[in-house]
Amino acid sequence: MTHSVPPEVLTLINGLPTKSRRHLIAVAGPPASGKSTLAEQLADILPDAAVVPMDGFHLDNDVLSERGLLGRKGAPQTFDALGFVDLVKALREPATVSYPTFDRIRDCVVPDGGEVKADCKTVIVEGNYLLLDSAPWNQLHKLWDVGIFLDVPPEMLRERLLQRWRDHGYSEAEALTKAELNDLPNAQVVMQSAVNATHIVNDA
Numbered sequence: 001m002t003h004s005v006p007p008e009v010l011t012l013i014n015g016l017p018t019k020s021r022r023h024l025i026a027v028a029g030p031p032a033s034g035k036s037t038l039a040e041q042l043a044d045i046l047p048d049a050a051v052v053p054m055d056g057f058h059l060d061n062d063v064l065s066e067r068g069l070l071g072r073k074g075a076p077q078t079f080d081a082l083g084f085v086d087l088v089k090a091l092r093e094p095a096t097v098s099y100p101t102f103d104r105i106r107d108c109v110v111p112d113g114g115e116v117k118a119d120c121k122t123v124i125v126e127g128n129y130l131l132l133d134s135a136p137w138n139q140l141h142k143l144w145d146v147g148i149f150l151d152v153p154p155e156m157l158r159e160r161l162l163q164r165w166r167d168h169g170y171s172e173a174e175a176l177t178k179a180e181l182n183d184l185p186n187a188q189v190v191m192q193s194a195v196n197a198t199h200i201v202n203d204a
Helices: 007-014 035-045 061-066 081-091 137-143 154-167 172-196
Strands: 023-028 049-053 097-103 108-116 122-127 146-151 199-202
Touching: 007 035, 007 146, 007 199, 023 035, 035 049, 035 122, 035 146, 049 097, 049 108, 081 097, 081 122, 081 137, 146 172, 154 172
Parallel strands: 023 122, 023 146, 049 122, 146 199
Antiparallel strands: 097 108
16 A cells, blocks of 8 residues: 555646635545555645544444444444534635544544644545445535545455454454455445546556
């Protein structure tokens, strides 16, 4: 996942009209596709840019347990999608905006864990479901100035997902279960939203 920013992506972003409000760039793709890496690289290149991850909108584990969804954590229905849509709407205005982040070690949301400063010109939002057609995610479509989608071959994606769980200390059997029963089904949902992207980055 060592993306370098494709020149055509920079051309798209640099060609956006200058406006009083911020530009919002979506970086979407399945889990382990390299969204965070590409988003950070873009933020390093673009002036006055910040990255906002979608992960801070995971529903609390207790809520997921009550709804019988803990085993599907990371699926669209396990996020506060309406709250996330409200955040993206707020980010369009040139004001200071705080947002929740996600602590992967503690597996919990950190309220107001991040902040976008008022003078930020470009916000790069990264997450799985930024281009989804289902409600309420589809409210996001009109908010993006550019939508970038990371397309990864299925076998490469599967291996990355397995390695992610191995790196977290899970056995091969546990890693396989998590990838096959949750991550890969989520990835299939995400892949269907690629048609809504302004530009697709292919990771061969």
